[in-house]
Amino acid sequence: LALRVALAQAIAMLRLRPVAQVTLVLAWGCVGLVLILSLTFYFYNGYAGFDMVFVSTVRSTTAGFDRTKTHRLNSTTATAWEEEKEYIKVNPNSTIGFDVTASWHHPSRKEVCVHLIEGARCPNPDFLGRLSGNSLAMLQWRHASSNIIDEDIGSNQHRSTNVYCGSYKDQWILPGMYHLEIIITFCNGFGLASTLYRTGNLTEWLGNDFMHNCMEDPDRNRVTSVFLNIGTDDVSKRGNEESLVGGYWLYNNTKRPLHTRYQPQNCLGKATTSRCRVAQDSSNLAAMSFAWKSYDWVEKVKLYQMDLGLKVNPSSWQMLNSLQKRLTVIDLENKVHGRTGLSPAKTPLNKYTKKVKEHGGPKVCIVGASHSYHMVHAFYGLNLGHIFVWAKANFPTDLDTEFFQKYHDTRNCTKFVIGVGQWSAAFTAWSRYGSPFSFGKWWDDMSTIVKNETTSNIANGTIKLYLRTIHLSPINDATGKCKDGRPRDWRSPTVIEGYNYALKNIVANSNSTRVKFVDTNFITFPVWDMTYDFYHLGSKVAAVEALYIAFKVLIDS
DSSP states (O other), X not given: OHHHHHHHHHHHHTTSOHHHHHXXXXXXXXXXXXXXXXXXXXXXXXXXXXXXXXXXXXXXXXXXXXXXXXXXXXXXXXXXXXXXXXXXXXXTTSTTTTTEEEEEEETTTTEEEEEEOTTOSOSBOEEEEEEESSBEEEOEEEEOOHHHHHHHHOTTOOSOOEEEEEEOTTSOOOSEEEEEEEEEEESBOOSTTSHHHHTOOHHHHHTOOOTTOOOOOGGGOEEEEEEEEEOHHHHHTTOOGGGSOSEEEEESOTTSOOOOOOOOTTOXXXXXXXXXXXXXXXXGGGGEEEEESOOHHHHHHHTTOOOOSOOOOHHHHTTSOHHHHHHHHHHHHHHHHOOOTTOTTOOOOOHHHHHHHHHOSOEEEEEESHHHHHHHHHHHHTTOTTTXXXXXXXXXXXXXXXXXXXXXXXXXXXXXXXXXXXXHTSHHHHHHHSSOOOHHHHHHHHHHHHHOHHHHTGGGGTOEEEEEOOOOOOOOTTTTOEETTEESOOOOHHHHHHHHHHHHHHHHHHOOTTEEEEOOHHHHGGGTTOOTTSSSOOHHHHHHHHHHHHHHHHTOO
């Protein structure tokens, strides 16, 4: 019929004036374009091979497109359970856009899943996912078990059973509309949801060589970016709230999607071009504030505060260079603790030291490099600088018995908060050891510190060690770069998460009352990309973490 109509129109055109002929040709061109776009949309949304069509209630808002997606389900598996599942839009322009057959939100399970095709380019990806709404929460990823896969995609389907699910059931989530973003960090994943880890062979996972494993292109790593509605019922099913973490980040800019902040290639020290400026923007942090589950312990920490008469401006700290920051901390410590120079013979005291002596008690050494002296500065901002001092160390091998004995004798430290993981995964490790620390080397070196009996006998066995969470760094010019088949820096979220997993297990396996793990992930992970220089925590986040560490070390010890 369409051909007959077209033929009749063509014959009629011969009798029309030239202007009318052009108008008619343009009209038919528009009709043809609409037909082509309609067919393209139909086949694009139906490429997964499903049979029955329904429209998701989720509004998709992703860079490059904004439309309500039509989805297809197999009619043999469309049950009441399926109807509860909310399908969400996948970004076709991501590095694995053609690997993903579907993605969905399952409210009753409080999780989001990604289904990969058979023969995917990235069959074992590492994902990061964040919910941002009234509060912030990071998804905890796992490879879905076989029974979940059967329910989700139908055991009778001849399709891939490669499904990854990110859960928010153990996170503090307030009801409301949330922006969900999922990014892929590695194509050949080696993290805690990877095939390598799931084999249960811890030795194999620890021995994994990730030196030549480059991150996915940060400009195209966004798998999905949508809005989800998380209702009161979803939140009330969190289970035992006593098992939940001690607080969460509030976010009062819910209308603006919170995209992962990163530093594009060749943008180091540059923010003038739109490409660099937009990706590196950290203004969202101003709309965030931290809420504690309980404030009773905060009042207890306040009892330790002391006004030392020092002017400490946390915000100005971010404007200083690395050397200035280090000298600032050293200057603050000299004013408060005396210019010992780590020598017991050199102890000239000043007015601040008298206040410290009046307070009395041993000190807490914050062990590490730049991340640790940033933390010490945060303690000064909290009026706790008279208790916490910086103990410089770069690698685990620096922490021998002599190190702990020296800081006990010169700084009166009986408690040590250890955070030395940054250099172990940085270019400096490659320069010194020929490679970054594998999970196995990191595990062995940190275990040596924990098991050192000579260290444990210092001060009649009163020394205590606190292994803290290593901070994640945003994807930056160094970690996101792949040159000569390897990154320039290995401090990716996957590597640092592996280090933290090792620390947690080292402490658990030690069976020692003098060693503890201080997990601050619930504070730093939801805002992992908001560091002010793409490495170190901003003053707002650092202050929250320092307050919690003060509680764990001074009160909950």
